[in-house]
Amino acid sequence: MGPIGVFDSGYGGLTVLKEIVAELPQYDYIYLGDNARAPYGNRGFDTIHTYTLQCVKKLFDMGCPLVVLACNTASAKALRTIQQKDLPHIAPDKRVLGVIRPTTEMVGTITQSNEVAILATNGTVSSQSYPIEIAKFFPDVKVFQQACPMWVPLIENNEHENEGADYFVKEYLDKILSQSNNIDTLVLACTHYPLLLRKIKQHLPAGITVLAQGKIVARSLKDYLHRHPEMEQRLTKTGTRSFNTTDDPGIFDQMAEIFFGQKVASAKIDADHL
Structure with missing residues (x-):
């Protein structure tokens, strides 16, 4: 035991x-x-x-x-x-x-448009793990991905609540949302990212659900x-x-x-x- x-x-x-x-x-x-x-x-x-x-x-x-x-x-x-x-x-x-698996099992039950965005590190994005796993459970869901390399350094230098963080939050959100107008679910696929949740929500259009992994x-x-x-x-x-x-x-x-x-x-x- x-x-x-x-x-x-x-x-x-x-x-x-x-x-x-x-x-x-x-x-x-x-x-x-x-x-x-x-x-x-x-x-x-x-x-x-x-x-x-x-x-x-x-x-x-x-x-x-x-x-x-x-x-x-x-x-x-x-x-x-x-x-x-x-x-x-x-x-x-x-x-x-x-x-990853608990998160992907949840995604398809939340999206209404069947279009989901993944925000993650370069390693997670390049692994294609999220598109692969989501396809197993929800083959009709379209997955878009964006690496956010500046977010972890911002958080680990305790700069994530400062005004300077807004630029990098908005930059990556703009990049992922430019891939489709129908994305309605955003997965924070890095366990650092919940610390940016307040700013992320500030820069997101209404109607997009943000999933942090902890509770899932x-x-x-x-x-x-x-x-x-x-x-x-x-x-x-x-x-x-x-x-x-x-x-x-x-x-x-x-x-x-x-x-x-x-x-x-x-x-x-x-x-x-x-």
Whole structure:
């Protein structure tokens, strides 16, 4: 028995963990942010797979029978390989879940025009994971994508509430909306982006629904545990949270308060020993 592991390349997964804890507060959680090697968004498939698998194995070693990849890039470029090729050999009794499938399962139930926009990192866009997954569930839905490379730096430098951020928010929204006049659903396919939600809504035309992933992933995890009692019974339930980073804990704690919404005290894990 053990806690639920939550992994992200950096801070963004804390927005997902925040919603998971709100939905399922009784469980224990261990968060691992690979901040020393972030961002993952512009790295190649092999590197992202290697880094993600190292962090998943670390969470397994820390006692987690279940790990959530609260990172779109890791979910896009590493999850399937880990599930299909790695787990059967290294930990056949453990499970790794991602954030893309729960999001894509929801999209088609919300759009009325059958035209959906994906805002994400370069890595997630280039992986084509969202168009591929949405097509499996909703083949009639047309998907448009836009990479937003300036949004993560804005957020991580705590500039996302300042006026300068409006220029870059509007720039990418204008680019995605110029692809079609019928887009009615916008997916924030990066876990950093909810911190820009207020500004995004300010610059969007009326009638467009914005989907942030935290609540979707939290509800999906709740449903998963309901459908898999054999896993649910292996999870400890004392309501504890522990936070870990491969970079400086002081910097992590300061940033984590922005993403998680409360103070945390993290421990350092050396990326060289993963």
